[in-house]
Amino acid sequence: MELAECDLCGNRDFEAISQKDRHGEMLETVACRQCGLVRHAVVPTEQELQEFYSTNYRKAYNGESSPGVRRIMRAWKNGTRICRQVQPHLKPQGRVLEVGAGIGCTVKVFDQNGFNAEGIDPGSEFLAFSRDKLKAKVHTANVYDLPRRSDYDAILLVHVIEHVRSPRAALEHIAGLIKPGGMFYVECPNLQAPFARRSRLFHTAHIHNFVPSTLMMLARSCGFQLVQRFGDEQDPNLQMLFQHCGEPQMEIDSANYQRTVHELARTNAVPYTLRLRYLRDRLKKLVGYVDEYARAQRFVDQLIKDCGGLANSPVPSAALANRAA
Template sequence: MAGVICKFCASEILAPSLSDITFSNKRYSVFFCNKCKIGMTDPEPNNSQLSKLYEVGKYREKKGRRFVPFIEYFIIAFRHSRRRRIEFFKKNGRILDIGCGRGLFLHIMKQHGWDVSAVEFDKPTATNVSETFGINCISGHPDLWTFTAASFDVITLNHVLEHVPWPLEMLNKCNSLLKSGGLIVISVPNFSSIQASYAKENWFHLDIPYHLSHFTGDGLIRVIEQHGFKIVKVRRFDLEYSPFGWLQSLLNSAGVRKNLLYSYILDMEWSKRLIKDVSKFYVLIIIFLFIFFAPISLILSLYESYVKKRGGVTEVFALKKDTLSDIVGTDDNTKII
């Protein structure tokens, strides 16, 4: 197997750290750069293949609703929690959410007085966000965005950077769009987490071929700092992602049909077709394993995040360096939790 060139530092990576990951009868590998602490999916889907991967419209169902109603209540609560984390640094202003999905987060921000704009790379999804929530949502490559430079107080990329084929261009664009002292918030799955190391190709958040880059916490921090930002806070536990990452990964590793639990909580016709052939006995087995693994998953996610500092996700808060001293004072204000 030939090596690949790291898109972050141009180093050659000779051997994969994960291989023979199958999706739609095609095999993929992850090549990990020890210099950058970031992995890359190989082969990387081209633009045409990426368009087909995202054209299913999984964010466009039922006027902004994605999950079964019971789960939706939790999702809304998680979005409010994200809002409060941002408002710890910025009370109000103009916010851009890149990779906004169905637009629920920005809808909540708009209700709390923020001036909101969005980017969604799938054009039909962007149109749906605009029509459903009345949000200015555009699509396309960063070079095509029409936003004014230095016009945003906050930019968020929630589990987005790992999806894009041009992460460095994305970070440069974010820097140019932020005002002096602007805040960027980036969250990604942590490729060096204990759950990733344990589950390997069965890790729920691996998500190949949708995830093109596989960031470790250190790798994400480094690349953000290299693009004109100063880290002010790092979170390694997220109640929305960390425990479920363990739970679904444990189920996958136990031989349950891959990501079946996640498919059950989705509220879309394509997921219903996916699981229609599952027997009632199989469902009972899943329920038993769910009851057994759920508390274990919470304990493991807390342990890996707070004890080992290798949580399933990494969320970084950073400010533009040009006016950092006016905003936070000294380097001692960096907070890692």
């Protein structure tokens, strides 16, 4: 069977690098031999994805159809981190859109920091919490439902790009939604610094898997220039802020394919999971879980109270600001 061309460079020559997903189910994963982009061998159709994300995605992927308190607390902390990172680069009171808003915490954090923030998500399960409890401006929609009128000062794509059928089509459409010189923030797993052994890396819902080079090549080819990369080389998540320059530049990093394959080979070795950074990150995550179990219910109860009481105000209460610190 001939595989569909690479979404980044158009190449049709691939190397199979895995046959199973993280749960041991059959899932062939391949790497493009020209640019190094890693993806499913067989990419789902747009209709299949739309049905999945608009119906049983949250239950299948997150294990819950409505967000639990630990997930909410974690999402609020992540939204606060993202806002702090990108806020210095944004126009005050600018219009911000999050694509794939999920619980809506990031949208609400930006709203509480003075931005005209809104969000969309193809699934409606978590958005009910966003609207009813956080009073966030969110609605059910697909990014392609939005007309390309250059309406937004910034667009956020947080752990979404790995889920889409065509990252190129998504970024090209997003480029048409952003004002000239506007900002685009993207965050996704970093395959170059994975947090798990190779047998646990690939997931059915993660159609494409990025390393720094492939994400930057893709963004540049869609008219974006890198402004800042957050985190370090070993961060398990890529966190990049781009500016819309409107001048697509397609430059293939020919060394990326071999570099990516080499990094993946290291994840099979025992020393990889025994390195200090890996152990430190795992310990940090475990400590975070303990904190969530201890404080999540009280945190969310107060969060809902504060957000509901400040639905029409751009300024957070002192209690909310302190908890976000």
